[in-house]
Amino acid sequence: MTVESTAARKPRRSAGTKSTAGKTTTARKSPSADPELVQLLTPEGKRVKNAEYDKYVAGITPEELRGLYRDMVLTRRFDAEATSLQRQGELGLWASLLGQEAAQIGSGRATREDDYVFPTYREHGVAWCRGVDPTNLLGMFRGVNNGGWDPNSNNFQLYTIVIGSQTLHATGYAMGIAKDGADSAVIAYFGDGASSQGDVAESFTFSAVYNAPVVFFCQNNQWAISEPTEKQTRVPLYQRAQGFGFPGVRVDGNDVLACLAVTKWALERARSGEGPTLVEAYTYRMGAHTTSDDPTRYRGDEERQAWEAKDPILRLRRYLEASNHADEGFFAELEAESEALGKRVREAVRAMPDPDHFAIFENVYADGHALVDEERAQFAAYQASFADVEGGH
Amino acid sequence: MAETVTFKSMALAKAINESLRRALDSDPKVLIMGEDVGKLGGVFRVTDGLQKDFGESRVIDTPLAESGIVGTAIGLALRGYRPVVEIQFDGFVFPAYDQIVTQLAKMHARSLGKVKLPVVVRIPYGGGIGAVEHHSESPEALFAHVAGLKIVSPSNASDAYWMMQQAIQSDDPVIFFEPKRRYWDKGEVNTEAIPGPLHKAKVVREGTDLTLAAYGPMVKLCQEVADAAAEEGRNLEVLDLRSVSPLDFDSIQASVEKTRRLVVVHEAPVFFGSGAEIAARITERCFYHLEAPVLRVGGYHAPYPPARLEEEYLPGLDRVLDAVDRALAY
Numbered sequence: 001m002t003v004e005s006t007a008a009r010k011p012r013r014s015a016g017t018k019s020t021a022g023k024t025t026t027a028r029k030s031p032s033a034d035p036e037l038v039q040l041l042t043p044e045g046k047r048v049k050n051a052e053y054d055k056y057v058a059g060i061t062p063e064e065l066r067g068l069y070r071d072m073v074l075t076r077r078f079d080a081e082a083t084s085l086q087r088q089g090e091l092g093l094w095a096s097l098l099g100q101e102a103a104q105i106g107s108g109r110a111t112r113e114d115d116y117v118f119p120t121y122r123e124h125g126v127a128w129c130r131g132v133d134p135t136n137l138l139g140m141f142r143g144v145n146n147g148g149w150d151p152n153s154n155n156f157q158l159y160t161i162v163i164g165s166q167t168l169h170a171t172g173y174a175m176g177i178a179k180d181g182a183d184s185a186v187i188a189y190f191g192d193g194a195s196s197q198g199d200v201a202e203s204f205t206f207s208a209v210y211n212a213p214v215v216f217f218c219q220n221n222q223w224a225i226s227e228p229t230e231k232q233t234r235v236p237l238y239q240r241a242q243g244f245g246f247p248g249v250r251v252d253g254n255d256v257l258a259c260l261a262v263t264k265w266a267l268e269r270a271r272s273g274e275g276p277t278l279v280e281a282y283t284y285r286m287g288a289h290t291t292s293d294d295p296t297r298y299r300g301d302e303e304r305q306a307w308e309a310k311d312p313i314l315r316l317r318r319y320l321e322a323s324n325h326a327d328e329g330f331f332a333e334l335e336a337e338s339e340a341l342g343k344r345v346r347e348a349v350r351a352m353p354d355p356d357h358f359a360i361f362e363n364v365y366a367d368g369h370a371l372v373d374e375e376r377a378q379f380a381a382y383q384a385s386f387a388d389v390e391g392g393h
Numbered sequence: 394m395a396e397t398v399t400f401k402s403m404a405l406a407k408a409i410n411e412s413l414r415r416a417l418d419s420d421p422k423v424l425i426m427g428e429d430v431g432k433l434g435g436v437f438r439v440t441d442g443l444q445k446d447f448g449e450s451r452v453i454d455t456p457l458a459e460s461g462i463v464g465t466a467i468g469l470a471l472r473g474y475r476p477v478v479e480i481q482f483d484g485f486v487f488p489a490y491d492q493i494v495t496q497l498a499k500m501h502a503r504s505l506g507k508v509k510l511p512v513v514v515r516i517p518y519g520g521g522i523g524a525v526e527h528h529s530e531s532p533e534a535l536f537a538h539v540a541g542l543k544i545v546s547p548s549n550a551s552d553a554y555w556m557m558q559q560a561i562q563s564d565d566p567v568i569f570f571e572p573k574r575r576y577w578d579k580g581e582v583n584t585e586a587i588p589g590p591l592h593k594a595k596v597v598r599e600g601t602d603l604t605l606a607a608y609g610p611m612v613k614l615c616q617e618v619a620d621a622a623a624e625e626g627r628n629l630e631v632l633d634l635r636s637v638s639p640l641d642f643d644s645i646q647a648s649v650e651k652t653r654r655l656v657v658v659h660e661a662p663v664f665f666g667s668g669a670e671i672a673a674r675i676t677e678r679c680f681y682h683l684e685a686p687v688l689r690v691g692g693y694h695a696p697y698p699p700a701r702l703e704e705e706y707l708p709g710l711d712r713v714l715d716a717v718d719r720a721l722a723y
Contacts, residue, residue: 150507162495174470202461363506364540366564370639
């Protein structure tokens with residue numbers, strides 16, 4: 001396909017027209033200039049009024065604002081540490097959330113303890129909000145397990161690597177909540193890439209038909225590895241909801257306050273029996289897809305620089321400082337806490353032992369399986385045969 | 394409360410229906426889900442009357458999307474429910490294959506045992522009913538290859554009743570293959586009998602000369618083969634395997650050590666089929682007992698043919714007898 005034909009097929013209403021490497025970014029509309037985008041804090045840290053969503057953050061205290069800031073800073077620090085640990089060979093892979101802190105902390109802090117979260121593999125900030133110890137997230141990236149936490153202790157499901165699958169699990173769980181007559185809600189995370197998966201479309205259908213209390217939280221970070229959002233959709237993603245019969249909203253994904261407000265609204269809809277909502281958090285993956293990826297092959301640095309100016313942490317800091325909600329002492333203390341977290345994560349990962357060899361055969365079945373027992377015994381005999389050899393010499 | 398009736402004669406489809414009714418009645422967490430399972434009672438009427446008696450919240454007509462059915466069943470199981478989902482026909486399961494293989498089978502291990510997914514996936518399978526394409530397949534090997542799943546297939550009404558009870562009680566996901574051409578075969582069902590283990594094979598006919606091993610729709614055929622062989626003075630043993638994963642190799646071994654010959658019969662293609670696995674393992678276990686190589690009778694390495702050709706494609710009396718002759722000729 002030629003460049004011309006691609007351009008001709010570009011959706012006119014999409015705010016997400018983006019460049020590919022080597023092309024200019026002049027065509028890209030600023031998300032803050034987009035009337036479709038819910039924004040409460042500008043990139044400059046200025047609070048803007050919003051008639052619909054202000055009420056969801058109206059009572060927020062300076063302490064809570066500092067809390068959101070702290071969450072984002074610590075999440076970013078943890079993420080940076082994990083990237084370093086991969087570079088040092090301590091982790092096999094890491095999927096960085098850099099740039100998506102506001103989308104994750106804003107939405108994560110909107111959830112209630114009894115709500116249930118279905119993440120992809122990049123929701124480290126949401127995990128943080130749910131109280132999952134960050135070191136637990138690293139086992140699968142180190143290769144010592146495929147998911148090291150009990151989903152039910154924090155109502156935070158295991159990471160899902162095959163993208164989109166979890167939206168159906170979230171929908172089923174939400175159907176269960178409705179059957180139980182509870183007023184909890186479910187939030188399902190996915191990305192712009194996963195939006196193309198049939199499972200996501202099916203989860204929209206099922207949740208709409210059964211009016212399930214679920215919020216679909218799509219972090220549109222503009223890139224599905226090397227493919228821009230234009231390769232996934234001709235309409236802005238939030239508009240997909242309309243065809244399924246429930247509302248969709250695009251929120252500034254780099255604005256933690258807006259993400260908090262919009263997610264609270266969506267969760268309240270779910271709780272009060274109004275069914276599913278699609279939230280598209282418009283954000284940017286500042287780093288590579290994973291530590292194995294090389295974004296210089298498919299995107300230009302000028303795009304990244306444009307998004308850097310909209311940094312989620314920087315804008316809240318500007319707001320906190322301008323409104324005198326935080327002083328130097330707070331920032332200094334947080335920096336120390338941040339370093340301590342990095343150190344704790346580093347030490348915990350290095351101390352993570354390799355699993356016992358027999359872990360291969362553990363938990364394959366809940367009620368056991370004759371073949372697994374047989375193969376475990378064969379493996380044990382094989383291993384024991386080396387002990388004999390060693391003993392014999 | 395469902396009335397318990399001892400020794401009731403019923404068709405295999407009705408036995409499953411009664412079993413589902415009993416499960417719905419005794420455990421409020423049991424749900425039935427699938428396309429047309431509610432008002433219609435399923436295209437084979439296996440769920441007939443259940444929605445009327447247990448309501449739309451427990452017997453759920455779903456959108457026409459198999460991945461969605463299994464995916465939401467996983468979510469419901471995470472919430473504490475025990476969903477029994479119906480895939481309308483064997484050839485329709487593949488949209489759900491990803492959810493079954495990638496999620497349903499692996500979540501228990503992924504969670505280090507914290508998560509249990511007691512989901513039963515019912516699949517009417519196999520040919521012999523003159524159906525159109527995608528309505529006559531036997532895909533059990535495609536699931537047996539996946540650790541984390543259990544695969545069973547009853548051959549008669551009594552097993553259908555009890556194996557369904559046990560599948561629903563299992564904390565592991567179970568793929569329940571229902572032999573659709575046997576749906577209307579009647580049998581005695583004792584609704585009070587305490588059943589043996591779900592994954593144990595049963596000798597349904599004792600013999601000395603050769604073992605015929607089968608499951609689901611092929612058990613009845615093997616019994617007919619044994620009758621025909623008896624007329625020629627050959628005494629065949631028939632083993633109803635009942636479970637494809639795990640396979641009860643101990644029972645097959647015990648039988649083969651006695652008869653020294655084994656023929657495995659299934660509708661599924663022979664190539665990479667369950668018969669191949671049985672042949673390999675029994676050769677290992679019974680090498681010095683075997684008087685003949687383990688032979689297999691099944692479908693060919695070709696798409697399931699149009700209905701007018703299915704009798705040639707499916708194992709029939711003569712093809713199985715031919716294999717018996719070849720095994721006995723060694």
